[in-house]
Amino acid sequence: MRLRSLRPFIPVIVRNLSRFWRNKLVDWLPVPALRDMRDISYVSHCASARRTIEEKKVEMEHGDGSEKHLMNIMLQATMLTSRKDRLTEDELIGQAKCVLKYRYCHGTSMLIASE
Secondary structure, three states, X not given: OHHXXXXXXXXXXXXXXXXXXXXXXXXXXXXXXXHHHHXXXXXXXXXXXXXXXXXXXXXXXXXXXXXXXXXXXXXXHHHHOOHHHOOOHHHHHHHHHHHHHHHHHHHHHHHHHHO
């Protein structure tokens, strides 16, 4: 597999380049497998964000959602605003991806700290 030869460089690239430049680098490199991996990652993040939003909407409809959860607060604020000021579906997904990333990082750091 051609990606194995790139593996030692990935931590350096992630630490030193912004997402914009990482995407440009992936576009410029003649490695189609790398572009495929980027696309798979993007699709899986969007799918998990969509799934989380739908789950939180269902919880809110049934009254089961916690009012302290950041996603619930975001969805309530979106639903309470006027139609023209609401976040679009893509904007909600972008916000959900940020929340999920924070939850992942926060949970991981808590696990490391507890050991």
